[in-house]
Amino acid sequence: MKELERDLGLPSVLAISIGAMIGSGIFILPALALEIAGPLVVVAYALAGLLVVPAALSKSEMATAMPEAGGTYIYIERGMGPLLGTVAGVGTWFSLSFKGALALVGGVPYLLLLFDLPLKPVAIGLAGLLILVNVVGAKQTGRLQLAIVVVMLAALGWFTAGSVAGVERANFAGFFDAGVGGLLAATGLVFVSYAGVTKVASVAEEVENPGRNIPLGILGSLVFTTVLYVAIVAVLVGITDPGSVAGSLTPVAVAAEVSLGQVGVVAVILAAVLALVSTANAGILSSSRYPFAMSRDKLVPEALSAVDGRFGTPVNAITLTGATLLVLIAFVPILEIAKLASAFQILVFALVNVALIAFREGSDEYTPEFRSPLYPWVQVFGVVTGLALLTQMGPVAIGGAVAITVGSALWYLAYVRPRVDREGAATDAIRRQVGRQALGEVESERRAPPREVLVAFTKRVDESRERALVSLAADLVRPDDGRVTAVRFEEVPDQVPLDAATDQSAADRSFERRMAALAADLGVDVEADEVVSHDTKHAVVNAAAHRGVDSIVAEHEPLRLRSRLVGDPIDWVVRHAPCDVLLVDNRGYDDPTDVSLLGDGSTFAPVTVNTAEAIARGDDGELSLWFPDGTGTDRQRRTFEAYAAELSGLLSVPVRTRWLRTDGGRPTRPDLLVRRGSDDRLHDALFEDRVPTPGCTTVTVYPHESRRPSFGRRLLERLSL
DSSP: EEEEEEEHHHHHHHHHHHHHTTTTTHHHHHHHHHHHHHGGGHHHHHHEEEEEEHHHHHHHHHHHHHOOBHHHHHHHHHHHHHHHHHHHHHHHEEEEHHHHHHHHHHHHHHTTTTTTHHHHHHHHHEEEEEEEEHOOHHHHHHHHHHHHHHHHHHHHHHHHHHGGOOOOOOGTTTTTTTHHHEEEEEHHHEEEEGGHHHHHGBBGGGBBBBBHHHHHHHHHHHHHHHHHHHHHHHHHHHHSTTSSSOOOOHHHHHHHHHHHHHHHHHHHHHHHHHHHHHHHHHHHHHHHHHHHHHHHTTSOOOOGGGOOOTTOHHHHHHHHHHHHHHHHHHHHHSHHHHHHHHHHHHHHHHHHHHHHHHHHHOOTTOOOOOOOOTTTTTHHHHHHHHHHHHHHGOHHHHHHHHHHHHHHHIIIIIIIIITOOOOOOOHHHHHHHHHHHHHHHHHHHHHSSSSEEEEEEOOOOHHHHHHHHHHHHHHHHGGGTOEEEEEEEEEEEEEEEEEGGGGGOOHHHHHHHHHHHHHHHHHHEEEEEEESSSOOOHHHHHHHHHHHHHHEEEOHHHOOOOHHOOOOHHHHHHHHOEEEEEEEEOOSSSOOOOEEEOOSOOOHHHHHHHHHHHHHHTTTTTTEEEEEEESHHHHHHHHHHHHHHHHHOOOOSOEEEEOOOSSSOOOOOSSEEEEOSSHHHHHHHSSSSSOOOOOSSSEEEEEEGGGOOOOHHHHHHHTTT
16 A cells, blocks of 8 residues: 655644634634624634634644544544544545635635636636645645745734724724623634644644644644634724624725725735635645545545555545535535534534543553643543534534434445444443443442342242252352242132132142252252242232342243243243342253353343352352354454453452354353343343353343443443444
8 A cells, every 4th residue: 555755844734724724714704703793703713712622632642643644534433433433534524625615715705806707717716726736746735835824824914913003992892792692603603713723634644753743733723823813803893893894705805994905905815815725725635635544444435545656645535525626616505515514523523532532541552642631621621512512503504414424324334334344442442441330340249149039939840940940049149148938839710719729738848848958958048938829920029029039030931932922921020020030941950060151242240240150159160251252353352351351350260251153153061051131031032142042051130120231331332342
């Protein structure tokens, strides 16, 4: 793969960043913002610059860790995964293209103050010239950008310095009349004036000494541009009659005519045209690197990552971006679309801050040369304020951002997902956090093992299966010298009075003798009882509630078709029991020394861990942690192995990890398998397991609803798979 040449120094970095900002933000937007906030627009520009700082710091850090072409896309894709990477890449590419087109169309009205020219043909001609310059090479682009910025800043500096003396304090009367609402609305509008501050990160692969030049370029240009914006807007408000420039297509030219006369107008026109051409130039340069970087990651067709052998630039990506720019200028109402794209840009800045947190928390290989200060509070501030500003953009802008997001997501599902098998650092960070929380819960529950377990016999079973259930319950209560309550439940028809069926039978007495023998044999307290009722499932739940047991152990068989459709009585017990329920597919319990704990690719539920450990410890056995294999990434496997190692350190029995095939291969047959049931046992029956049934006794644990993970926790577990 051909690499891009590193030939952009700090002056070019500053020029690209400043040139990307000083455009529509100062020559077009002040007139619109004045209509919203009046003189308070000066504060709106300062506040917007402050709110960009978190994204600027985050991008500066990530750019030094990943100095690759693609900028925002690279950071969000690596941090949040291919789905959000696709959304960010496509959306930011469109956003920058829209803003480039707006800059050209917005610059032409200033030119028309001097020449009688048609707007769109001139804009298209300028766009074609800039596309050609970008194809020739980044070095030429950087040099052109530097020249444009120097001339532009000289003109703007002269306008500002020459106009200060004419500022009238009276023009700032009613400074706070717009209130907080007006201030936030104006800040949301002018926020896009600073969007270009981080554009240079998209060409980070072409920057010399990126660890130094990128942070200096981004942060230095932001401070400089914020001060310049505030100064120019303050002068613009102070030298013009209140309301005279609100809504104007050329507000800075109107102000220059008041303070500097016709010569000032010509200087401002020159600065405006250069600034807006500069914005378009930087937009083509940076936006074309998004499809280039996405192509290298197989998110868009491979042809877009081709680097021309003669010029050393991604010609196909530049051509696609240029063609889009020309179409937008010729056929689309650019101003409205640019506002929609700007709303998406605010959302992308919020995602950039989240991506940095993901890298810091979820990637051991993340080693930036520059680190953002005040982490993570700066990033949290950036996310919250970004989303707050997004609400000020109006329903149309928000709807447009949603449309771009949905379209990008559909592209991901149709094109990317079949080709790409990667995950972001955030996924691993979530997985690690879920693992740490699960380990803490296991350790907490180990300090309070079950003291009483109810073994519910709801049907006649032979003595070996009877012993198996009681032995399992005994293993659960033995660590805390607890008690097993073994109850035979007999159901009689509704028309039969319960009093007539309460006499103890020979079978009942035999059952009690067997339980007494088991108590002596197992070394635990076993209490035998018989319960007669008209409804067994209610009787089981009532017995558990009356005795205050910690768990119910009952035998069950896999649901047949009819039971799958209409439900099974034991499902009612699972849903209504006041405690955990352990359903046993009973195939014998003869001293299980090989106990396996089955996971679904996420962490193990604490109650299943403690159940499996108690069984293995009761028979001096070992515990195997089973994870489905064949679907996760290498990073996922390493994280699970680390989780398994920490879990092993908490347990009192030998532990080993097994990775199981999920393609139909049969796993090793253990003596007993423990697994967690879903919140709905019918769901377990209707859908196939990810791992084939091993052909041994299986204990399916259904935690009580008070011990089940919250919806948010389950969502995080699903996201981390």
